[in-house]
Amino acid sequence: MAEPDGSLLLKGYGVLPGAYDELVDASGAPRSHALVATEMLDGLTPEGFQRCQSLAELSLVQQGVTFSVYSDQRGTEKVMPVCLVPRVMGAAEWSRVERGIVQRLAALELFLADVYGEQRTLREGVVPGEMVEKSKSFVPRLRGITPAGGVRIHIAGVDLIRDPAGTLRVLEDNLRTPSGVSYVLENRQVTKRVFQHAVEGGVRRVDDYPSQLAEALRSVSPEGVDPEESTVVVLTPGPFNSAYFEHSFLARSMGLELVEASDLVVDGDDVFVRTTMGPRRVHVIYRRTDDAYIDPEFFRPDSLLGVPGLMRAWAKGRVALANAPGNGVADDKAIYPFVPDLIRFFLSEEPILEQVPTFVCARRDDRMFVVEHLDELVVKAVDEAGGYGMLMGPQATQAERDKFRELVLAEPRKYIAQHRVELSTCPTWVPERKRLEPRRVDLRPFALASRAVGTIPSRWVLPGGLTRVALREGSYVVNSSQGGGSKDTWVTVNS
């Protein structure tokens, strides 16, 4: 039974000094938009909550909601840890985030069309030419190609973080093969299964993502093909890929075939899938493989992986690839600092969403500031991801900082620098201590684009998205391979 003050679980919860908490304010009182969650937690004792947690974990194992860490044939599979305390976002704030994401992706979509087209942004100096030309993800040979359906960023995951003042900021744009949406859907299922007394009707649904995605994919069918009749497939690297569960999950929930590269064959300019009835033409491919493994003829003559001729079929508009090859240039860390200017240039609007102030080492003034303040900054190599090629200035040794000083001065274009943002926290279950403690979170909303009517594709944003949480005390790393977990994300129906 709940205690009279009705905050059994949250009682004694200590807010982390210097960080914004998603559910409670600095005094520890629930934020008004989060009442829908705190009231649900009210009815639970720590023992009761632990029971729910165990139920949730068991049901994830039984369903095989796992990512694999395959070292040998019978390698281990891990369940992405889930914390059942949800992260909640108010309707009003969400609506601003939604508009901000749509705006940002519209600009990035136009930027990609420009980079692989007229290159006005480079000529007019909105983005320095070398930032694009030296990007590893820029593929000059794609210039002049208009993809089927006129969309390049079909599926985007835009990572957001919240600073201590409560301002949401874009940390990074994922425009290639963003993953994690299956956890959003599974976490919601688990929440519904284990919480017997959740408040009904207060939270926006997420389970229509697969049908929205299927519609978006069908909408970009090549010219002359009826979208209702087109064959759409999901292309996976295979069961050994760490995100295989998601590939299979999405294919299953969309009712589409999940294929591997060896199932596809290009004959002439058309793509076919090998079936028990012989070859069948494919019109749209939701590919979850990297650019480098799409087509060995185009990207990697030394590789056997991929579908030979697929890029030729794509360039001729005979098949749509989601996302389009070459998108990496637009989510490159070197381009990130220029996105606000791109929004102003293409849309003549002010950016709705803030981003993290960034020093571009290629600029002389920025560079000088960076090398003088390495002990305060996070330095990132633009071509690396996942924490590689990175200097966490405040924690680094003097020797490491000296090394980065050399690196930055030797190849300035390769580096950007930012102040470390104190990520916001969310109450998170700590099983060893059987209580809630603040842990840092980020947010990855997912946005889908359909065939362009006019120049800009129409976009739909999944309410909420994936909240990742750094489960280790004091940690900022939300990545699942390094002790990160996830949370259900609730967007409230009313403000």
Added chain:
Amino acid sequence: MISRVADHCFWVGRYLDRAESTARLLQVTRSLAFDAEMPTQAVWRPVVTVSGQYSDFCERFGDKAAGQGDAVQRYMTWAPENAVSIKSSIWGARESARSVREVLSLDIWQATNELYLWFVSEEAQRTYALDRDEIYRQIRRQTQLSLGLVRSTMLHDTPMDILWLGVLLERIGQTARILDMHHYLLDGNGNGKQKDDAPKETAPGKHQIVQTALWLSLLRTCSGFEAFMRVHKGRVTGTDAVEFLLFEERFPRSLRYCVRSALGLVRRIWPAEMAAIGGAPLARLAALDAWLGERKKDVEPSSIHDLLTHVVDETALVCSEARHAMSGATAASEPTAEGTQTQQ
């Protein structure tokens, strides 16, 4: 249906049915060994023989171990190096299912995944140590659950037909091998020339009792005990038991039934206009069905081994022809390397 996916579905069916058959074979043999009044050697060795693993087993443990119930059960249940052990089968079923989860229903995947997780858990180890019969019973129950879910939750369409074709072809092989093993048992025991049709009113001699125990175990191994008793009103003779498992068209594990059903599935998977692709397995199954129909008229006990060998060989050919057809290639062309995967 995608060729690679078809192949995986086929193997989900084969592995599940194989795990179930093996569990039942071990369960029944264990019960037989207790009071069959036969040397345990004679009871257990054929289990390894019919699984086709005799030489591998002897290489690892020596041929003497082939007569030891514990060694055989351990090898047939747990050994990962034994390609037809229950563990290999369950793992294979689960890996195949994992590769095609999107075409199976969530229920099937969950049941198969739970079977695997349970089988590799300490709990299963404990059950194996403390209650041998129970572990075989649970394996059977859980594999049957997965197979039942196939029929009750999947769209009755090509993926299910192909999965079920795998089940039926595996079952033909298993039933034929188990029948053969019982013949071997009788021969090995010096009772090969059975006189099952001896008048029932005479008191059964020792050989008669041994034989009856064997036929009952044979029927149990094929889950055919109750069905047989209903058809034969409780009278057990060797000829009747063998004929029941060979020819009874109403019993879902008889060779005739499985061959017929497999033929029906192949016809549905590749209708007449797809004969260029599915013609070969279709023709071979039709011939096998007709051939079994012929044999039914007069089956000589002495010819049963040859009959079973023919069925096993033809079934193996049907399997490879069906997998070739699943690759979408026409019968005349070579299978594409990517279209099929190597699995036992």
